[in-house]
Amino acid sequence: MSVGMELDLRTVAEYPFWLPASVVGLLLIKATVITLLLWRLGVGQAVQAGMLMGQGGEFAFIVLGYAVTARLLPAETGQFLLVVVSLSMLAAPGSAALGQRFAAWWDSTRGGCAAAVAGPGAGEPPRAGHIVIGGYGRVGRLVADVLARHGIEHVAIERDHHLVAAARKETGNLHSGDASMPHLLARLGIGECAAVVLTMDDPKAALEAVRALRRHYPALPIIARARDEKHARLLKGAGANEVISETVESGLQLARFALSSAGMPEGAAGLHIQVERAERIATATGAAEEPAQRN
Structure with a gap:
């Protein structure tokens, strides 16, 4: 709750392009890494797991908060990244649903996971x-x-x-x-x-x-x-x-x-x-x- 109260939602209006692009980038990069790590489980399951866990985590709030306090990051950059992580968590249910649909489609058309x-x-x-x-x-x-x-x-x-x-x-x-x-x-x-x-x-x-x-x-x-x-x-x-x-x-x-x-x-x-x-x-x-x- 304390971390959420530090978020400045005006950042969304200030970065109408870079903010959504950063959220999508975070989801894609993390999902790709997880998918590659789990590739041997099968394409459907690997992609589903990647999209399920592609969002930022709560630990990012702690790291970013400490980085700003210790002056390792400018306050504006820290605020921007906090909003990116928060929006990625907000998008997590939709990303997970897409991953589940992809896994179902892949398994039904390509022989999928069980094979x-x-x-x-x-x-x-x-x-x-x-x-x-x-x-x-x-x-x-x-x-x-x-x-x-x-x-x-x-x-x-x-x-x-x-x-x-x-x-x-x-x-x-x-x-x-x-x-x-x-x-x-x-x-x-x-x-x-x-x-x-x-x-x-x-x-x-x-x-x-x-x-x-x-x-x-x-x-x-x-x-x-x-x-x-x-x-x-x-x-x-x-x-x-x-x-x-x-x-x-x-x-x-x-x-x-x-x-x-x-x-x-x-x-x-x-x-x-x-x-x-x-x-x-x-x-x-x-x-x-x-x-x-x-x-």
Whole structure:
């Protein structure tokens, strides 16, 4: 707030040409440097990241303020640069939106990110009837192993590049990307897959992925992993067809062993657990639908 109060907006009127030219120049130079640094991720992602982070940062205010105080810069020059940085930050949302549109266009017309970041050893995406796994942590690898053991084609997408690099030694069906970006998943044949299984550990990432997938693929079966019952309700409300809650499932399994240890027959214990699971799923579904009906 104190830095903002030091800005003299009359500078905008004094430099009608050089001010906007400097803002555009700052955005282009910084975006170009970031794009080149991230080029190996693919053209679409690199340009999108460059345009997302091309604006000046808050640290520039501190540096410029100190430079003017120490008489390293004339006051007029410092004021001009402060306005340039401020306007570049103001233009950041528009620049980020343009970068996102460019990435979507590039991926749809040139084969884009999923193909570019697949790298050596990554296999071609299955054609139809396969399973797409969002997230390749411990849960995602378990799902992939079970599908592979039963001969079901699958492909996984993971946003952690280090995890992708390590796991590619074991499988060729792993791609680098974000499961919340449908235009990337489109390269993996998501429009013809049997279902999407979201196993991400990050609750926010899982919720964003469900919302994006449901918005672009209304009929797509989505199975999602939830942290707890509250997260499960949010995922259900966002459009997930099936939600598996970690806390609920672990509690149900422990309860099943407890019932068996207490003398209840194995079949009866399993039946009680199934009833309990069905009731909790129904409760989560009803709680998720109630806010939607109010809206």
